[in-house]
Amino acid sequence: DAGVTQSPTHLIKTRGQQVTLRCSPKSGHDTVSWYQQALGQGPQFIFQYYEEEERQRGNFPDRFSGHQFPNYSSELNVNALLLGDSALYLCASSLDRGYEQYFGPGTRLTVT
Amino acid sequence: GENVEQHPSTLSVQEGDSAVIKCTYSDSASNYFPWYKQELGKGPQLIIDIRSNVGEKKDQRIAVTLNKTAKHFSLHITETQPEDSAVYFCAASWGGGATNKLIFGTGTLLAVQP
Numbered sequence: 001d002a003g004v005t006q007s008p009t010h011l012i013k014t015r016g017q018q019v020t021l022r023c024s025p026k027s028g029h030d031t032v033s034w035y036q037q038a039l040g041q042g043p044q045f046i047f048q049y050y051e052e053e054e055r056q057r058g059n060f061p062d063r064f065s066g067h068q069f070p071n072y073s074s075e076l077n078v079n080a081l082l083l084g085d086s087a088l089y090l091c092a093s094s095l096d097r098g099y100e101q102y103f104g105p106g107t108r109l110t111v112t
Numbered sequence: 113g114e115n116v117e118q119h120p121s122t123l124s125v126q127e128g129d130s131a132v133i134k135c136t137y138s139d140s141a142s143n144y145f146p147w148y149k150q151e152l153g154k155g156p157q158l159i160i161d162i163r164s165n166v167g168e169k170k171d172q173r174i175a176v177t178l179n180k181t182a183k184h185f186s187l188h189i190t191e192t193q194p195e196d197s198a199v200y201f202c203a204a205s206w207g208g209g210a211t212n213k214l215i216f217g218t219g220t221l222l223a224v225q226p
């Protein structure tokens with residue numbers, strides 16, 4: 001049974017550029033949440049997708065957007081990248097109405 | 113606002129000793145408290161969790177306790193081994209479905225000395 005997968009593993013972008021990160025949830029899961037983890041910090045909730053819609057959002061600007069596909073996979077898009085967007089981006093999958101969230105290995109984004 | 117405090121930030125123990133990590137949450141509506149272990153270069157791994165209708169839960173060498181009145185919960189690791197060395201995060205949420213947003217603590221770096 002495949003766990004949560006994310007791509008790419010690492011990414012280097014320049015300020016002002018746009019980036020798309022991808023996530024495939026654990027088999028059987030229908031809900032995807034995205035978190036940003038700065039170095040030495042705990043993960044911070046960005047948003048959650050269920051039934052192809054964003055149903056919860058954390059304190060992140062509109063430059064952060066997402067999408068969920070009919071097969072439950074998800075994308076995180078960040079526009080107009082800032083140096084402060086450099087972080088590990090984590091995807092977590094869960095079952096709707098379920099409690100447990102399972103994380104992928106993350107995508108390390110570096111903005112120069 | 114929602115907040116989870118975690119202590120200590122670093123913890124060094126000898127192999128075989130016990131380790132205890134403590135967290136405090138601010139939102140009394142929180143009802144689900146997972147613990148994650150994160151090794152270098154990896155994503156957080158769920159190791160144990162507890163819901164607000166239970167005071168204690170144990171799984172082999174790890175256990176979690178919850179004091180709802182004081183809004184405290186703790187992770188206990190007994191008979192520590194070098195492979196337990198990692199960063200541990202506590203988190204809190206309001207449960208499943210649309211309320212399932214995890215608020216994380218700042219992490220504890222556990223070093224188990226052989």
